[in-house]
Amino acid sequence: MKEKLVLVGNGMAGVRTLEELLKLTPEDYQITVFGEEPYGNYNRIMLSPVLAGDKTIDEIMLNDEQWYEDNNIKLHKGKKVVDIDRVNRKVIADDGTEEEYDRLLLATGSKPFIIPVPGNDLDGVISFRDIHDVDLMMDASKKHKHAVVIGGGLLGLEAANGLMLQGMSVTVVHLMDTLMERQLDKPAAAMLKKSLEEKGLHFLMGAQTEAIIGKDRVEKVRFKDGSEIYADLVVMAVGIRPNFELAEKVGIHCERGIVVNDTMQTFDPRVYAVGECVQHRGQTYGLVAPLFEMGKVCANHFAKLGIGRYEGSVTSTKLKVTGIDLFSAGDFTGDENSEDLVFQDAARGVYRKLVVKDNKILGTVMYGDTIDGTWYFDLMRDETDITDFRENILFGQAHLGDSGHGDDNRIAQMSDSAEICGCNGVCKGDIVNAITEKKLFTLDDVRAHTKASSSCGSCTALVESLLAHTVGGDYSTAPHLKPMCGCTEHTHDEVRASIKAQELKSVPAVMDAMNWKTGGCSKCRPALNYYLLCQWPDKYKDDSQSRFINERAHANIQKDATYSVIPRMWGGGTTPEELRKIADVAEKFNVKTVHVTGGQRIALYGLKKEELPVIWGELNEAGMVSGHAYGKALRTVKTCVGKEWCRFGTQDSTHMGIELEKMTWGSWTPHKFKMAASGCPRNCAEATIKDFGVVCVDSGYELHVGGNGGIKVRATDLLCTVKTEEEVLEYCAAFMQIYREGAHYMERTAPWIERVGLTYVKERLLDDPEGRKAAAERFLFAQKFAQDDPWEERAKGAEAHEFTPIKKIG
Amino acid sequence: MSENWIEVGNLNEIPALGARIVETQDGNIAVFRTKDDEVFAVRDKCPHKGGPLSQGIVSGKKVACPLHDWKINLDSGEAVAPDEGCAATFPVKMDGDKILLSLTPNEGCPNS
Ligand SMILES: Cc1cc2nc3c(=O)[nH]c(=O)nc-3n(C[C@H](O)[C@H](O)[C@H](O)COP(=O)(O)OP(=O)(O)OC[C@H]3O[C@@H](n4cnc5c(N)ncnc54)[C@H](O)[C@@H]3O)c2cc1C
Ligand code: SF4
Ligand code: SF4
Ligand code: FES
Numbered sequence: 001m002k003e004k005l006v007l008v009g010n011g012m013a014g015v016r017t018l019e020e021l022l023k024l025t026p027e028d029y030q031i032t033v034f035g036e037e038p039y040g041n042y043n044r045i046m047l048s049p050v051l052a053g054d055k056t057i058d059e060i061m062l063n064d065e066q067w068y069e070d071n072n073i074k075l076h077k078g079k080k081v082v083d084i085d086r087v088n089r090k091v092i093a094d095d096g097t098e099e100e101y102d103r104l105l106l107a108t109g110s111k112p113f114i115i116p117v118p119g120n121d122l123d124g125v126i127s128f129r130d131i132h133d134v135d136l137m138m139d140a141s142k143k144h145k146h147a148v149v150i151g152g153g154l155l156g157l158e159a160a161n162g163l164m165l166q167g168m169s170v171t172v173v174h175l176m177d178t179l180m181e182r183q184l185d186k187p188a189a190a191m192l193k194k195s196l197e198e199k200g201l202h203f204l205m206g207a208q209t210e211a212i213i214g215k216d217r218v219e220k221v222r223f224k225d226g227s228e229i230y231a232d233l234v235v236m237a238v239g240i241r242p243n244f245e246l247a248e249k250v251g252i253h254c255e256r257g258i259v260v261n262d263t264m265q266t267f268d269p270r271v272y273a274v275g276e277c278v279q280h281r282g283q284t285y286g287l288v289a290p291l292f293e294m295g296k297v298c299a300n301h302f303a304k305l306g307i308g309r310y311e312g313s314v315t316s317t318k319l320k321v322t323g324i325d326l327f328s329a330g331d332f333t334g335d336e337n338s339e340d341l342v343f344q345d346a347a348r349g350v351y352r353k354l355v356v357k358d359n360k361i362l363g364t365v366m367y368g369d370t371i372d373g374t375w376y377f378d379l380m381r382d383e384t385d386i387t388d389f390r391e392n393i394l395f396g397q398a399h400l401g402d403s404g405h406g407d408d409n410r411i412a413q414m415s416d417s418a419e420i421c422g423c424n425g426v427c428k429g430d431i432v433n434a435i436t437e438k439k440l441f442t443l444d445d446v447r448a449h450t451k452a453s454s455s456c457g458s459c460t461a462l463v464e465s466l467l468a469h470t471v472g473g474d475y476s477t478a479p480h481l482k483p484m485c486g487c488t489e490h491t492h493d494e495v496r497a498s499i500k501a502q503e504l505k506s507v508p509a510v511m512d513a514m515n516w517k518t519g520g521c522s523k524c525r526p527a528l529n530y531y532l533l534c535q536w537p538d539k540y541k542d543d544s545q546s547r548f549i550n551e552r553a554h555a556n557i558q559k560d561a562t563y564s565v566i567p568r569m570w571g572g573g574t575t576p577e578e579l580r581k582i583a584d585v586a587e588k589f590n591v592k593t594v595h596v597t598g599g600q601r602i603a604l605y606g607l608k609k610e611e612l613p614v615i616w617g618e619l620n621e622a623g624m625v626s627g628h629a630y631g632k633a634l635r636t637v638k639t640c641v642g643k644e645w646c647r648f649g650t651q652d653s654t655h656m657g658i659e660l661e662k663m664t665w666g667s668w669t670p671h672k673f674k675m676a677a678s679g680c681p682r683n684c685a686e687a688t689i690k691d692f693g694v695v696c697v698d699s700g701y702e703l704h705v706g707g708n709g710g711i712k713v714r715a716t717d718l719l720c721t722v723k724t725e726e727e728v729l730e731y732c733a734a735f736m737q738i739y740r741e742g743a744h745y746m747e748r749t750a751p752w753i754e755r756v757g758l759t760y761v762k763e764r765l766l767d768d769p770e771g772r773k774a775a776a777e778r779f780l781f782a783q784k785f786a787q788d789d790p791w792e793e794r795a796k797g798a799e800a801h802e803f804t805p806i807k808k809i810g
Numbered sequence: 811m812s813e814n815w816i817e818v819g820n821l822n823e824i825p826a827l828g829a830r831i832v833e834t835q836d837g838n839i840a841v842f843r844t845k846d847d848e849v850f851a852v853r854d855k856c857p858h859k860g861g862p863l864s865q866g867i868v869s870g871k872k873v874a875c876p877l878h879d880w881k882i883n884l885d886s887g888e889a890v891a892p893d894e895g896c897a898a899t900f901p902v903k904m905d906g907d908k909i910l911l912s913l914t915p916n917e918g919c920p921n922s
Contacts, residue, residue: 449892519845522867522874522881545827549865549876557876561862806830806841807818809913 002030006091006101008081010035012044013275013291014107015063020299022071031073032099038078040064047134048320051162062439084250106247106273110240119212125234128159141166144232148221150209152179156237160201161321171202183317183328188351188367195324242277242284257284262309264298274298287315307489307515316377327373330363330380343394352394359387372396374464388758421452421459435470485523487516492744499535507543527745533668534740537782550630554790555612564605566629567619571639571657572600581622585615599636601627610803617795625789635674637661642679651696653679663729666786670743688716691749692732701728706753714750717758720766733776738764815910829864839900840864842884850884851902851911857895887919
């Protein structure tokens with residue numbers, strides 16, 4: 001017999017929890033849902049656009065009745081649960097319907113707060129919470145002229161804007177003297193008020209409502225100071241109160257909401273609660289992002305996976321009024337110990353404030369241009385140290401060297417045909433359509449459906465902004481700590497820590513010890529293989545089936561399933577003998593294309609997989625080994641001819657480069673790793689866009705780190721200047737090792753340094769000479785096991801199954 | 811239906827979570843082996859842009875195409891949603907450790 005799960009409250013948090021549960025275990029429960037409202041589940045957030053005439057009710061349905069049927073969920077719509085018999089474990093609805101449960105989920109949302117003044121029950125006095133309210137407002141706007149909205153917060157302003165667009169003359173009455181005082185500081189609030197006035201709204205600030213007057217229907221609103229205004233419709237939007245009436249009635253512990261622990265369990269262990277009705281660690285929430293996080297955790301426990309805890313959320317706010325861009329998050333007022341960083345351009349209507357303490361962002365308010373909102377929000381949640389880019393931070397992420405997508409990309413103004421994801425050729429229109437038609441909520445959903453930002457990821461921020469812009473709210477907000485992939489709840493860092501602490505030595509051992517939900521996927525298995533290799537260089541046996549084909553076949557797969565190979569040319573130098581051999585091989589094997597690469601190597605294209613071992617054997621004869629051009633590994637060290645030939649040269653950059661390459665070849669890294677050495681600051685080898693770059697100067701060697709060509713160009717940061725070649729080698733080995741040990745798989749040095757901060761890298765390498773030496777030694781130890789030419793092994797017959805068909809027929 | 815079974819090799823010749831190719835006159839067929847030693851045969855051609863599925867990473871009963879990372883179900887040949895498309899599958903059976911393959915594709919997916 002399946003266990004019975006009953007959900008009370010057919011709203012956003014409850015149904016989201018069911019969706020998460022069905023994803024995990026579609027079959028475990030027999031599910032029943034009670035909803036007071038007579039519909040399926042709809043997107044409450046979108047009531048504002050419906051009121052503004054931008055959307056219809058049909059468009060905002062998330063789960064229609066068919067969905068319940070398809071998933072074998074019994075839906076009691078239009079029925080309010082009025083009692084729970086906790087002894088016999090059943091719920092009772094107002095029409096007498098009863099349902100038994102093994103587990104019960106309460107998701108009763110909240111109720112609008114109605115201010116206790118005379119006349120608050122007159123006809124034409126309503127709140128703004130559900131479809132019914134929107135119907136009433138639409139109806140009133142057809143028959144009446146004057147609307148008064150009480151409350152100048154998010155909800156009030158969205159209601160006011162909608163009513164105005166429906167043709168009413170609207171006055172917003174607010175108790176405080178600034179709008180949205182819980183989200184905005186004074187300057188931003190003033191800018192907002194000005195823009196809304198220009199759109200045609202009227203405001204009465206500092207006005208306290210005393211009574212609502214009328215015979216049957218509302219006629220006037222009177223204030224404390226005795227003044228009155230006409231009103232045919234009054235919308236109360238002064239706040240919400242968690243709806244825990246039912247829970248309290250049946251004796252479940254409630255304070256300001258239904259009290260739950262980190263697994264969303266109430267004081268009755270069979271009863272769980274999620275959504276606006278709960279109080280968790282003393283907090284209640286009124287935005288969807290935290291409710292969705294709760295839903296995920298709760299589903300996890302229903303599925304008896306027993307992992308996942310909800311630890312509270314940091315939220316951010318946007319206002320869904322077309323033409324107004326506003327973003328607010330965290331503590332935006334600060335205290336005597338915090339500092340404000342402010343940027344204001346009144347003419348352009350742009351305002352940004354960051355509240356910073358100990359070089360970490362506490363909160364932000366943005367007005368007029370909010371494209372960097374998600375970025376600031378991430379920095380805030382991750383408590384990133386901003387020392388290294390503090391002087392530019394107010395100008396936005398685009399000013400940190402992102403030349404891929406420049407400053408001119410203003411999401412809202414972009415045309416539908418503007419390309420957002422260059423890798424997969426996805427334009428704005430495609431993404432917006434997918435979000436609206438397929439009702440997507442998260443970045444991952446958008447990735448799955450459109451492929452946008454699923455490849456190189458450089459457009460992630462744009463896609464997130466687009467998501468936020470299209471659906472409003474802070475839907476796109478990814479969970480604070482991102483799990484490695486869908487197979488686990490653990491983050492990269494947690495996995496690495498466990499591998500070390502619990503001495504896990506194989507991919508299955510990690511999955512076992514850390515409760516993997518599946519046998520792994522093509523995302524996590526390569527990552528685990530790398531982490532294990534990095535941790536246990538001498539003991540770990542590489543799992544070639546967990547490697548991407550290029551690393552398994554030691555060549556690069558091309559679009560027609562042929563391969564390319566690139567032999568190593570130390571420091572970019574070669575010899576007549578090598579060139580002759582390459583020419584011979586190219587002729588003998590009918591190589592279609594011979595190409596000189598950006599890393600000073602020669603590539604042979606169009607090779608058949610079966611022939612690779614033979615080709616490698618021939619290249620080996622002339623002393624050439626694998627160039628690892630296919631791996632998340634040390635790729636190339638590019639050099640210029642330096643002081644040996646060049647009249648500007650200051651040091652022997654070629655020799656330096658060769659020494660670096662001899663030391664580092666064969667090492668596996670979280671992502672590809674490139675180096676260069678230039679003989680003077682003219683920098684002909686382009687050392688300042690490499691992961692590790694050396695620029696020779698008269699007095700020695702400048703060491704540069706964290707550069708990146710490719711999709712998102714980033715120039716290096718200067719680490720330090722050293723005097724001798726030996727020091728260059730030691731710093732290089734140590735840098736590579738802390739990157740190998742600290743970065744997430746598939747994270748290049750550039751984003752890694754932006755994540756951990758240059759200061760951290762300097763602390764490890766400059767301030768701690770012992771630590772640096774130890775890291776360099778760990779690197780060299782690992783190299784002992786890595787520096788075997790994989791081509792030679794395979795030319796001699798290793799891994800033959802990889803290169804030959806199992807059978808040829810006909 | 812009478813199948814024409816051809817012996818193509820031994821189970822231990824395919825790495826677990828891996829694949830080998832059978833070359834035929836009508837193109838390659840990829841023979842996969844899962845972690846639990848189940849064997850599947852699929853046309854070695856991704857429904858997206860023809861990528862060689864045999865070269866992908868196998869997880870569970872799916873393979874990730876090496877070219878653009880579509881996931882293909884090994885049992886049905888269907889791409890995992892939201893991607894759409896399918897690669898032909900072929901009957902395989904085991905005779906002890908011997909793998910027997912039929913070159914007549916299963917019905918359902920176009921065999922091209
Ligand atoms: C106009 C508007 C705009 C908003 N905009 C945003 C935004 O931009 N961003 C954002 O993050 N959030 C926004 N919100 C808030 C967001 O909609 C809520 O946080 C979210 O809907 C709360 O989800 P919930 O499941 O807790 O409650 P609800 O979605 O309210 O669901 C609760 C359901 O339970 C039902 N119910 C209650 N008691 C019973 C009972 N005893 N028996 C049966 N059924 C019962 C109710 O009828 C209701 O349908 C907005 C809200 C509104 C009203
Ligand atoms: S970087 Fe300097 S030393 Fe090297 S080739 Fe250019 S000018 Fe000459
Ligand atoms: S080689 Fe690089 S730049 Fe050229 S098409 Fe391929 S991925 Fe793009
Ligand atoms: S060819 Fe297989 S995913 Fe593109």
